Amino acid sequence: MRGGVAFLLLALLLFSAPGASGGEGPKKRRPSPCRVVHPGDSAVEYECRRLKKGETLEKLFGERWKDVARFNRIDRRHSFPGLSIKVPLRVEEIEGYTPMPVEYPAAAGEEKFLLLDLSEQFIGAYEFGRLVFSTPATTGDRDHETPAGEYRITAYHRDHRSTLYAIDNTDIPYPMTYALLFHVDSSGAAYWIHGRDMPGYPGSHGCVGLYDEFMQKKYRKMPGAPVLSDAKTLFEWVIAPRREDGSYRLLEGGPRFSIVGEAPR
Numbered sequence: 001m002r003g004g005v006a007f008l009l010l011a012l013l014l015f016s017a018p019g020a021s022g023g024e025g026p027k028k029r030r031p032s033p034c035r036v037v038h039p040g041d042s043a044v045e046y047e048c049r050r051l052k053k054g055e056t057l058e059k060l061f062g063e064r065w066k067d068v069a070r071f072n073r074i075d076r077r078h079s080f081p082g083l084s085i086k087v088p089l090r091v092e093e094i095e096g097y098t099p100m101p102v103e104y105p106a107a108a109g110e111e112k113f114l115l116l117d118l119s120e121q122f123i124g125a126y127e128f129g130r131l132v133f134s135t136p137a138t139t140g141d142r143d144h145e146t147p148a149g150e151y152r153i154t155a156y157h158r159d160h161r162s163t164l165y166a167i168d169n170t171d172i173p174y175p176m177t178y179a180l181l182f183h184v185d186s187s188g189a190a191y192w193i194h195g196r197d198m199p200g201y202p203g204s205h206g207c208v209g210l211y212d213e214f215m216q217k218k219y220r221k222m223p224g225a226p227v228l229s230d231a232k233t234l235f236e237w238v239i240a241p242r243r244e245d246g247s248y249r250l251l252e253g254g255p256r257f258s259i260v261g262e263a264p265r
Helices: 003-016 039-043 057-072 213-220 230-239
Strands: 046-050 084-088 113-117 122-127 130-136 149-152 155-166 173-184 190-196 208-211 256-260
Touching (some): 057 084, 122 230, 130 208, 130 230, 149 173, 155 230, 173 213, 173 230, 190 230, 208 230
Parallel strands (some): 190 208
Antiparallel strands (some): 113 122, 122 130, 149 256, 155 173, 173 190
């Protein structure tokens, strides 16, 4: 089956199937970012520092706080006292930090291509094989792994919500903002790239989570001044030049999405 018929069947499947993401995963012991090792870490000299009461990323690192957050794959809501984070010995060296390759020859002939490295917990956007944007990601936890493989973005929905999971201690379906569908498994579970909390370790139910502090501000009341919105940036890059009106839309001919490596445990 091809074209409109295949996309129509896919749409029917998606609206009858639960999403594979939402929330922060089962309540388990949460690892410190300093205990989560990624291959790219070896290129940076760093030490572990336990955050003290009253300390925030902004207070400790000033304008460099976003670089430290990216290096730890964490957001400000999860940067709390007692947490041990990785602090580069020379913070200026991680400006615009990314472990993703600048060139990806396998995608040299493609206008848009996405690469997720599970071992790095980072995703990169490529145009004709050259990196144009990258951001930290949080992927599936041990019990809900994000499947490695070759996929394609087939649908998008700015205001998607989980059909399985709610925000902690509420009945509010977990918001999956700026959602990009890339896989539906044999059980009908849908896997998306979307905005969510960023805890600094693989913590989703299988989807690929990116920064959306504006969503956190709306539902969690923090951070006070949202800044990070990488989920939106990637969403707009993927769907351009198509119009977006908040509705669920199929995406014919969407970018190829390759997921490689193994998530840190």
